[in-house]
Amino acid sequence: MSELITDIGELTTQCGDRQRLHDAALVIDGSRVAWIGSAADAPAADIRTSVAGRAVLPGWVDSHSHLVFAGSRDAEFDARMAGRRYEAGGIATTVTATRGASEAMLLETATALRREAELQGTTFLETKTGYGLDVESECRSARVAASVADTVSFLGAHVVPAGIDRRDYLDLVTGPMLTAVVPYVQWIDAFCEVGAFDVEESREVLLAGLVAGLGLRLHGNQLGFSGGVELAVELGCASVDHCNHLSANDIDSLASSSTVATLLPACDLSTRQPLAPARLLLDAGAEIALASNCNPGSSYTTSVPFCIAVAVLQMGLTIDEAVWAATRGGARALGRDTGSDAVGSLRVGGRADLQVLDAPSVVHLAYRPGVPLTAAVWRGGIRTPPIVSGF
Known part of the structure; x- marks a missing residue:
């Protein structure tokens, strides 16, 4: 019809x-x-x-979200607004709640958030695992994610959970955990940051995903000059996400590559990080995307329009540049910009x-x-x- x-x-x-x-x-x-x-x-x-x-x-192409979780971190947010510094370790609170939740509970929350996003114009959405951090919980999260999102990223390399040796955990992520989630995911991701994983650890994780047939994306340069941008460009990642702290070399590298810089302004406001240098990236010729980064700890919003408003009012973008970043830019960050299944x-x-x-x-x-x-x-x-x- x-x-x-x-x-x-x-x-x-x-x-x-x-x-x-x-x-x-x-x-x-x-x-x-x-x-x-x-x-x-x-x-x-x-x-x-x-x-x-x-x-x-x-419709908006939200290329970065974390919808599969349980519990709340509102107390952490309240403390941060009172002056406590944001650190990656708060993720452990969500890991505990997520491991204790049933698959039905996780699905209910993720479905509600997906619907909330759609009511604000989002028609294509990526989401990640990363709040289970053991084989069973990550596999369960991947199944839930695959049922609510259009494309899924495996983020076993979010943080090292308590009670396990760091080397043993990397072996788990790149071995049994990766094998368990592969049927449900299309991408592999890593949190390349102080308090999470360094450049060499992130490289190991991404290369294991590449061997397993997954596309590459990376969290990088959110809390400092982590080296994540350099690694993402070196490995040809589809996107490197956050990009709050960029050197001139980082910007030039992104501008001369196919890696999209995905910017997450709602997260920047919530964590009181410097806003990503969107204007500098565009002026240098880099491709950018805007995404919600919906998650319970640092960006509990599904509103891409909110991110667009911040990008225009505070990050120096024109409205057309911001809308492009939230549609065509998001599609490029997910490898869905061309062909019969192109979005954005x-x-x-x-x-x-x-x-x-x-x-x-x-x-x-x-x-x-x-x-x-x-x-x-x-x-x-x-x-x-x-x-x-x-x-």
């Missing part, structure tokens, strides 16, 4: 020259976009939906993942920060229930 979405006040396709189109329309046929053009030239379709001058754009853009023959804003322009995403603007979402051509009354 085909659907004509017409009377679009502003259409952002993220194709070609990135310009916003006006008085536009598009046709969805099944799960694909079948036609894009002027509303005056729109063909007939089985269903006609007028968006009455609202803005239409691709609207093109004829491409997936019909799109959203309607209850606003005339994407400018309102930063102009009206914190206001819920998503009016409707289509994911694979299927519309979610109406979000804005009367639409």
Whole structure:
């Protein structure tokens, strides 16, 4: 069945020259976009939906999240806001709660967060394991993640859990744990940071994942100059995420590579880290993505629009650059920017993942920060229930 979405006040396709189109329309046929053009030239379709001058754009591609967990770290957040420094070790609190939760409980939480993200325009989402940190719990987390997310990363190398020798744990991550999760995941990740894993340990983990047929991504340079960016570029990682502390050489390396710098501004605010140098990265020619980093300890939000608003208001991006980073940039960070299964853009023959804003322009995403603007979402051509009354 085909659907004509017409009377679009502003259409952002993220194709070609990135310009916003006006008085536009598009046709969805099944799960694909079948036609894009002027509303005056729109063909007939089985269903006609007028968006009455609202803005239409691709759904968000959230390329970094941690949705599979149990428990809360609100007390830790409260203490941090009172002046305690953020450190990676707080992850242990979530590990204890996650190991003690049933698979049904983990699935319920992750499903609710996925739905929450979709209501804010997210149509494609990556999530990670990393709060189990033993073979059984990581495998269970991977199964849950695979059932709620579009693509999954194995993050056994999050921190070394209490009660196990560091070398023994690395052998576990690169051996039995990796073998157990491989059926459910597409990527391997590591937290290359002080308090987590150093460069050589992270290299060992990523190379083991590569041998197992997984794509590579990396947490790097969040809390300091960890060497994660250099390692990510060296190994050809699809993305290196956080990137708060970058040297001039780091920026130049990213600009001359295919590795996407995924920036996580909600996390930066929550941990009171310096905001990642988004403007410097773009001006140097690097590709960036914006993502939520939804997790219970350092960024408990599923709101990509919030991240866009911060990027525009505080990180020096234009609205078009920020929207690009949260759509096409996220797709590139996940290796889903080209081909028949590409996401993050609207093109004829491409997936019909799109959203309607209850606003005339994407400018309102930063102009009206914190206001819920998503009016409707289509994911694979299927519309979610109406979000804005009367639409």
